[in-house]
Every structure is written in structure tokens, then in C-alpha cells.
Amino acid sequence: xxxxxxxxxxxxxxxxxxxxxxxxxxxxxxxxxxxxxxxxxxxxxxxxxxxxxxxxxxxxxxxxxxxxxxxxxxxxxxxxxxxxxxxxxxxxxxxxxxxxxxxxxxxxxxxxxxxxxxxxxxxxxxxxxxxxxxxxxxxxxxxxxxxxxxxxxxxxxxxxxxxxxxxxxxxxxxxxxxxxxxxxxxxxxxxxxxxxxxxxxxxxxxxxxxxxxxxxxxxxxxxxxxxxxxxxxxxxxxxxxxxxxxxxxxxxxxxxxxxxxxxxxxxxxxxxxxxxxxxxxxxxxxxxxxxxxxxx
Amino acid sequence: xxxxxxxxxxxxxxxxxxxxxxxxxxxxxxxxxxxxxxxxxxxxxxxxxxxxxxxxxxxxxxxxxxxxxxxxxxxxxxxxxxxxxxxxxxxxxxxxxxxxxxxxxxxxxxxxxxxxxxxxxxxxxxxxxxxxxxxxxxxxxxxxxxxxxxxxxxxxxxxxxxxxxxxxxxxxxxxxxxxxxxxxxxxxxxxxxxxxxxxxxxxxxxxx
Numbered sequence: 001x002x003x004x005x006x007x008x009x010x011x012x013x014x015x016x017x018x019x020x021x022x023x024x025x026x027x028x029x030x031x032x033x034x035x036x037x038x039x040x041x042x043x044x045x046x047x048x049x050x051x052x053x054x055x056x057x058x059x060x061x062x063x064x065x066x067x068x069x070x071x072x073x074x075x076x077x078x079x080x081x082x083x084x085x086x087x088x089x090x091x092x093x094x095x096x097x098x099x100x101x102x103x104x105x106x107x108x109x110x111x112x113x114x115x116x117x118x119x120x121x122x123x124x125x126x127x128x129x130x131x132x133x134x135x136x137x138x139x140x141x142x143x144x145x146x147x148x149x150x151x152x153x154x155x156x157x158x159x160x161x162x163x164x165x166x167x168x169x170x171x172x173x174x175x176x177x178x179x180x181x182x183x184x185x186x187x188x189x190x191x192x193x194x195x196x197x198x199x200x201x202x203x204x205x206x207x208x209x210x211x212x213x214x215x216x217x218x219x220x221x222x223x224x225x226x227x228x229x230x231x232x233x234x235x236x237x238x239x240x241x242x243x244x245x246x247x248x249x250x251x252x253x254x255x256x257x258x259x260x261x262x263x264x265x266x267x268x269x270x271x272x273x274x275x276x277x278x279x280x281x282x283x284x285x286x287x288x289x290x291x292x293x294x295x296x
Numbered sequence: 297x298x299x300x301x302x303x304x305x306x307x308x309x310x311x312x313x314x315x316x317x318x319x320x321x322x323x324x325x326x327x328x329x330x331x332x333x334x335x336x337x338x339x340x341x342x343x344x345x346x347x348x349x350x351x352x353x354x355x356x357x358x359x360x361x362x363x364x365x366x367x368x369x370x371x372x373x374x375x376x377x378x379x380x381x382x383x384x385x386x387x388x389x390x391x392x393x394x395x396x397x398x399x400x401x402x403x404x405x406x407x408x409x410x411x412x413x414x415x416x417x418x419x420x421x422x423x424x425x426x427x428x429x430x431x432x433x434x435x436x437x438x439x440x441x442x443x444x445x446x447x448x449x450x451x452x453x454x455x456x457x458x459x460x461x462x463x464x465x466x467x468x469x470x471x472x473x474x475x476x477x478x479x480x481x482x483x484x485x486x487x488x489x490x491x492x493x494x495x496x497x498x499x500x501x502x503x504x
Binding site (some may be wrong): 074076077078079104107108109111143146147150151152153229253254255256257294 | 298328364365366367401402430434437439440456463464465466475492493494495496497498499500501502504
């Protein structure tokens with residue numbers, strides 16, 4: 001069984017230089033705090049990158065105690081972070097890669113998000129055609145929502161520098177641990193698991209068949225749908241254990257307008273599980289839904 | 297309004313005998329499109345009581361409100377919400393804003409102060425109803441502010457969901473937004489079927 005991550009493994013080099021990053025978090029006398037109760041930084045994993053080869057940057061949000069921000073599917077309330085990139089010609093930025101969230105329960109309103117600190121990763125690819133060594137500055141406008149008992153929109157104008165050269169790319173030692181911890185929380189593709197989703201009266205049953213023993217602890221496993229309006233975000237998900245398999249019962253959203261053809265999201269396990277040589281807490285799910293269609 | 301009460305009670309009893317749904321008697325989270333909207337009675341900021349039964353034979357809109365929420369402010373600071381309130385108010389629609397914020401939580405104001413906020417912002421709803429213990433919010437399973445419900449003159453819930461299709465607190469998201477409430481009212485009031493009956497509501501969580 002081999003886990004695949006969404007971006008290539010980075011190679012090691014001889015030297016490092018610290019990337020320049022600005023955070024839009026400082027409150028000055030008479031100035032509105034644009035990123036209240038939270039700080040943002042844009043951090044490049046490497047100090048130099050090669051033409052045509054993607055490298056990773058992390059939007060690192062640090063939140064004041066008690067405050068939370070939101071996942072890709074924010075759940076019942078809230079809004080996910082967004083990044084507007086201002087890229088030099090020929091550069092491409094991928095979609096945000098989201099560590100798996102936790103539930104934020106406020107009475108009957110259940111959202112999906114993060115507290116304390118989270119790093120949202122984006123892969124940036126410099127154009128293949130660059131021939132001269134150069135240092136470029138890449139900027140982005142990040143928007144997010146930070147909430148506790150009230151919600152405040154936040155934004156930050158961020159930038160970082162990256163050296164483009166033919167030399168092998170070197171991870172910035174200051175951030176190696178942060179990127180490693182973030183990757184552990186990214187959903188992994190579990191190629192050894194056969195997953196299926198079957199429609200039933202209440203919603204769906206997600207079944208996972210393993211080619212090995214089921215993890216010791218599966219109670220508390222939770223499926224986070226990646227789109228709103230598919231599942232009831234806060235409904236209890238009953239986990240049932242079988243022989244070499246387990247299943248999770250999911251409740252359909254009362255706001256669903258059509259029967260989904262696929263069930264997409266992240267299965268968060270209560271404890272790390274080992275798939276092949278990698279340990280992970282979260283499994284990416286993208287399966288077609290079978291079973292009788294209801295009239296919506 | 298009270299003259300409709302006796303007719304409404306008879307109708308509700310009839311419905312309770314004939315209908316499978318028990319939504320009319322205040323079961324939590326039982327606002328189901330196509331079924332009777334849950335009955336309720338709330339006092340407004342001027343001390344007047346309004347019950348849904350009073351408005352049988354009227355179109356009714358319920359708008360969950362919190363003046364402190366950036367999503368609500370997006371719709372009010374732009375005049376977007378007020379223009380809908382006025383447009384449909386002029387057509388006889390009874391538009392109620394409901395505040396289910398608990399005392400001490402964002403969005404809660406005592407009645408006089410709520411009126412001040414409403415005047416400052418120019419709220420054009422018929423009344424702001426106070427639901428500080430969250431009973432009606434939970435009855436409708438109101439998730440966010442704003443969260444919108446459209447009820448027809450037969451008391452049936454026709455729409456339950458977001459105000460529009462742009463789940464953002466940024467003013468720029470109003471441009472090109474498809475307003476589900478505007479369209480639902482327009483369709484239903486001209487005798488057509490509501491094409492979008494529900495959508496995932498967006499906004500700040502209701503502060504129960």
C-alpha cells in the first residue's frame with residue numbers, strides 16, 4: 001500500500017536562506033486591525049526553486065485562544081479562507097490543500113474548522129522557461145473569517161521571496177517541522193482500502209474494506225463532507241465494525257437540492273493509522289454513490 | 297390580526313388530524329418545505345405579539361437577524377435587504393425579522409435598543425420579533441444569520457435556506473448574486489412552482 005501526497009517529495013541542498021515574509025497583523029494607534037484575533041504569514045517551504053518544478057508555500061494562520069477559523073467546507077456557518085495570488089508571468093498556483101478540521105459546535109449549529117494554528121498549503125510552479133537565476137517576490141491577498149462568540153472578517157497582504165535557480169531545492173530549516181506536521185494532517189489517499197457509498201433512507205452508508213485488520217480504534221471516526229448542502233454537518237455518525245471492514249452512517253442534509261452522484265470528503269480517524277509505510281489521521285474519500293435515487 | 301385566530305385554530309386541529317407531520321405543534325427542527333410551517337407566537341420590539349396563525353391568508357417571510365454579524369451587515373449596509381423588505385412589503389408580504397440571540401450574546405438587544413439599531417440601519421421589516429430563549433429558532437432549526445423562510449397564505453413552507461447563492465460576507469459578492477427569496481416569492485406569488493426550494497443557509501451561527 002502506498003500513500004500519495006499531492007505534491008512531490010523535495011530534495012535536499014547545500015544552503016538555505018530565510019524567506020522574507022510580512023504579516024498584516026500589527027495594530028497601530030488609529031489603524032483598523034485588518035486581521036483581528038489572528039495573524040497570517042505566507043511561508044515558502046524552500047528558499048530556492050527550480051524552473052518548472054513546484055514548491056510549497058503555507059498560509060500560516062495563528063488564532064487567539066478561543067477563536068476559530070474554517071475548513072474548505074465550513075459546515076453550518078462561517079467561510080473558508082481564500083487566497084488571491086498576484087503571480088509573476090508564467091507562474092501557476094494550485095488549489096489550497098487543507099489539513100483535516102475538527103467540529104465546532106455552537107448549540108445546534110455545527111461548523112468545521114481550526115483553532116490555535118493552521119497552515120494551508122499551496123503548490124506554486126515557476127515557469128519552465130526561466131533561464132537566469134533570479135529572486136522573485138510573490139504576493140497574495142489572504143481572506144479568512146475568525147470567530148469566537150462573534151465573527152470578524154480578516155485579511156492580510158502577504159508576500160515572500162523565492163530564488164529561482166538550477167540548484168537543487170533546499171527546505172528552510174526553520175519551517176521543516178511545521179510543514180511536516182501540516183502534511184500529517186492532510187488527507188492521504190489510501191490505495192489499500194476499497195470504499196463504497198450506498199444511499200439509504202437517512203442518507204448514505206460509507207463502507208471501508210481493508211486488506212488487513214481494522215484499526216483498533218474506529219469509534220469516533222468522522223466523515224467531513226467537502227461540500228456544503230450534502231450531509232447534515234452535525235448529525236451523529238454511527239460507526240459499525242465488521243469483518244475486515246467498517247461502515248459509517250451519514251445523514252443527508254435537509255438543504256440538499258439533488259442527490260449527489262459522488263460522496264467526497266475526508267474521513268478523520270480517531271487515532272493515527274498506518275497504511276504501508278506512512279501514518280495518517282485522515283483519508284481522502286471520493287466515491288460514487290450507489291443505490292436507489294429518491295425523488296428530491 | 298386576532299380575528300383570524302379562531303379560523304386558524306380550527307384549521308390547525310383539522311390539520312393535526314389529517315396530516316402526518318407534527319410540525320404545527322412546535323417539534324424542534326421540523327420546518328420542512330412542502331409542509332405546514334411550525335406555529336409560533338413572539339413579541340416584537342414594541343411589545344405587540346405576533347403569531348403565525350394571525351397571518352394565515354398572507355405571504356410571510358421570516359429572516360433570522362443579528363445586527364453584529366458581517367453577513368447580515370453585507371445585506372443591510374448595501375440596502376439589499378431593505379429593498380426586498382420594501383418591494384414585498386408593498387405587495388402585502390408580512391416580513392418578520394427574528395432575533396434568537398440569547399441575552400448577553402451578539403445580536404441581542406433589549407427592545408428599545410433593538411429599535412434604535414433598526415432605525416439606524418433602516419430595517420424595513422414589518423416587525424423585529426424577539427426570541428431570546430431560542431425556542432422559535434430551534435423550532436425552525438435556524439442555523440445562521442441570515443437564514444430565510446417563505447410561507448404561503450395556506451401556511452405551507454415554500455422555501456428554507458440561504459438568502460442568495462453567494463456565501464460570503466464581502467460586499468462585492470452581492471453583484472450577480474441569485475436571490476433565492478426574491479425569486480421564490482416572485483414565482484409563488486404568480487402561481488408558479490418554486491424552483492429552488494432550499495439551499496444551505498450561510499452566515500454567522502445563530503447565537504443561542
